[in-house]
Amino acid sequence: MEHHEIYIDGNWVPALKGAYRSIINPYNQEIIAEVSEADRGDTKKAINAARKAFDQGEWSGVSATKRGKMVYELGDLIEKNRSQLAEMETLNTGKTYTESLWDMDDIAGIFRYYGGLADKIGGEVIQSPNPNSHSRLEREPVGVVGLICPWNYPLLQAAWKIAPSLAAGCTMVIKPSELTPLSTLAFTKLTEEIGFPHGVINTVTGPGESVGAELAESLDVDMISFTGGVVTGKKIMQAAAGNVKKIALELGGKNPHILFAESDWETAVDFIMNGVFFHAGQICSAGTRVMLEASIHDRVVALLADRIKKIKLGSGMEEGTQMGPLISEAQLLKVEEHVNLAVREGAKLVCGGKRPTDKSLKKGFFYEPTLLTDCHPGMSIVREEVFGPVIHIEQFETEDDVIQHANDTIYGLSAGFWSNDPERIERVSKALRFGTVWVNDFNIYFTQAPWGGYKQSGVGRELGRIGLEEYTEIKHVYQNFKPQPLQWFGSKS
Numbered sequence: 106m107e108h109h110e111i112y113i114d115g116n117w118v119p120a121l122k123g124a125y126r127s128i129i130n131p132y133n134q135e136i137i138a139e140v141s142e143a144d145r146g147d148t149k150k151a152i153n154a155a156r157k158a159f160d161q162g163e164w165s166g167v168s169a170t171k172r173g174k175m176v177y178e179l180g181d182l183i184e185k186n187r188s189q190l191a192e193m194e195t196l197n198t199g200k201t202y203t204e205s206l207w208d209m210d211d212i213a214g215i216f217r218y219y220g221g222l223a224d225k226i227g228g229e230v231i232q233s234p235n236p237n238s239h240s241r242l243e244r245e246p247v248g249v250v251g252l253i254c255p256w257n258y259p260l261l262q263a264a265w266k267i268a269p270s271l272a273a274g275c276t277m278v279i280k281p282s283e284l285t286p287l288s289t290l291a292f293t294k295l296t297e298e299i300g301f302p303h304g305v306i307n308t309v310t311g312p313g314e315s316v317g318a319e320l321a322e323s324l325d326v327d328m329i330s331f332t333g334g335v336v337t338g339k340k341i342m343q344a345a346a347g348n349v350k351k352i353a354l355e356l357g358g359k360n361p362h363i364l365f366a367e368s369d370w371e372t373a374v375d376f377i378m379n380g381v382f383f384h385a386g387q388i389c390s391a392g393t394r395v396m397l398e399a400s401i402h403d404r405v406v407a408l409l410a411d412r413i414k415k416i417k418l419g420s421g422m423e424e425g426t427q428m429g430p431l432i433s434e435a436q437l438l439k440v441e442e443h444v445n446l447a448v449r450e451g452a453k454l455v456c457g458g459k460r461p462t463d464k465s466l467k468k469g470f471f472y473e474p475t476l477l478t479d480c481h482p483g484m485s486i487v488r489e490e491v492f493g494p495v496i497h498i499e500q501f502e503t504e505d506d507v508i509q510h511a512n513d514t515i516y517g518l519s520a521g522f523w524s525n526d527p528e529r530i531e532r533v534s535k536a537l538r539f540g541t542v543w544v545n546d547f548n549i550y551f552t553q554a555p556w557g558g559y560k561q562s563g564v565g566r567e568l569g570r571i572g573l574e575e576y577t578e579i580k581h582v583y584q585n586f587k588p589q590p591l592q593w594f595g596s597k598s
C-alpha cells in the first residue's frame with residue numbers, strides 16, 4: 106500500500122500527529138492509498154514556508170520569462186506522465202479513463218498557456234494632472250495564496266489555480282479534497298523535477314474544517330482561491346474577513362439548458378446527454394435543468410429516455426464504460442434524496458431513480474441515470490444543485506416565461522439554449538444572468554475564456570488572462586519630477 110506524506114518547504118514530511126487517511130476507489134471501495142492527515146499545526150508550518158519564500162522574493166524576484174518557462178515545463182511533464190496521472194484520477198474519482206485523459210491534456214495546456222502569459226503581464230501609463238510627473242500602474246503578485254480544491258476534477262481544478270498563481274509570482278499552499286488527493290500529490294512530486302525554490306509550492310492534505318479553515322483564517326495568507334460548494338464558500342468568506350484577504354470563489358451551479366422549438370433539437374439531445382452524464386453529473390456546470398418548449402416536449406423526452414437506458418455503467422478503467430460511480434456513499438444518499446423528494450413533490454419518473462441491481466456494480470456508489478418530467482420552478486430539485494446523473498424537465502410556452510424561470514435561481518454559473526432565430530439569440534443571450542451562456546452548444550469551456558459565476562455561483566473569474574490577473578495587486582506609482590514649494594502648510598506660507 107502506498108503511503109503519502111505532505112510537502113512543506115521542499116520536504117516530504119509526515120503530519121505532526123502521525124495520522125493517515127485511507128483513500129478509496131469509489132468503484133469498489135478498495136483502499137488504494139494511505140495519505141497523511143494534516144491539521145492546523147501542519148498547515149501553519151506550510152503557510153510559514155510560503156510566507157518566507159514570498160517575503161524573501163524567492164519566486165517573485167525571478168524574471169517573468171524564467172518563471173514562465175518553468176510553468177510551461179510543468180505542461181510538458183503532465184504530458185509525459187499523462188497515462189499514469191489519468192489512471193490515478195480514474196481510480197480515485199470513478200470517472201472514465203477517457204475523461205481523465207482529456208483532463209490531463211487540458212491541464213498540460215493550462216500550464217503552457219499561463220507559462221506563455223507570465224512575461225506578458227503588463228502595466229499602464231496613465232495621465233496625471235501634473236505635466237512634470239509620471240504616473241503608472243503595475244501588477245504585482247498578491248503574495249501567499251491558499252488554493253482549496255474540490256473532488257470532482259481534482260488536478261484540473263487545482264491547475265486552474267496553480268498555473269496562474271505561479272505565473273504571477275505567488276507562493277502557495279495547495280489543499281486538495283480529502284477524498285481525492287492522489288493526483289495533486291503526484292503533481293507536487295513532479296514539480297521537484299523543475300526545481301522551484303523551496304517554499305514556493307506546499308501541498309497539505311487533510312480535512313476542510315482544519316486545514317482549509319486554517320488557510321482561510323490565517324493572517325499570513327493574502328488570498329484564498331476556492332472551488333467547492335456554496336455553504337463552504339460562505340464560511341470561507343467569513344473566515345477571510347480576519348485580514349480582509351482577497352477571495353476568488355468558484356461555487357455551485359443550477360444550469361438551465363433550454364430548447365426552443367425552431368432549433369435543431371435532435372442534435373441538442375446529444376449535448377443534453379453530454380451535459381449531464383459526463384462524470385455522472387458531478388460537474389458544477391451540469392445542465393440538469395432541461396427546459397423544453399411545449400411543442401417539442403414529448404419527442405425530446407422520448408429520445409432522451411431511449412438514450413439514457415443505453416448508458417453503460419461500470420469501472421472507469423474498463424473500455425466501453427460510459428459512466429462511473431458517484432464519489433462517495435454520502436453523495437449517493439444525497440442524489441437519492443433529491444430524486445425521492447422530487448417524486449413526492451409531483452415529478453414523474455421516466456427512467457432510473459434507483460441504484461442499479463447488477464451484481465458487478467454492487468460495491469460501487471452507482472446510481473442509475475435518471476429522467477424526471479413534470480417539474481416546475483417551485484420544486485426543490487429545480488432549485489437545488491443535485492450533483493448527480495439526473496435530468497429534470499420543465500415545459501414552457503413563451504420566451505418571456507422561460508427567461509424569467511431560468512433566471513429565478515440563486516445560482517448564475519452557466520446556461521445554454523438552442524435556437525435558429527438570430528433575433529431571439531441576441532435577446533436571450535442578453536437576458537440570461539449567468540457567467541457563461543452557450544448558444545447551440547453546451548458545457549464547452551477552454552483555457553483562453555474566463556469561467557465563473559454571477560450571484561451565489563461565485564466571486565471572480567478563473568482561466569483566461571483575467572484568471573491570472575486575479576492573483577495580482579494593482580499598484581499606482583506616481584513620480585513628481587519637479588516638486589514645487591507648497592502654499593498650504595508649506596515653508597513659505
Ligand code: NAD
Pocket residue numbers: 253254255256257258262280281282283311312313314316317318321332333334335337338340341355356357358388389390490492518558562563
Ligand atoms: P466542498 O465545499 O465540500 O469542499 C471543497 C473543498 O473545501 C474541499 O477541499 C474541502 O476539504 C474544503 N473545505 C470544506 N470545509 C471547509 C472550511 N470550513 N474551510 C475551508 N475549506 C473547507 O465541495 P466539494 O463537495 O468538494 O465539491 C462539490 C462542489 O464544488 C459543488 O457544489 C460544485 O458545484 C462545486 N464546484 C464548482 C466549480 C466551479 O467552477 N464553479 C467546479 C467544481 C466544483
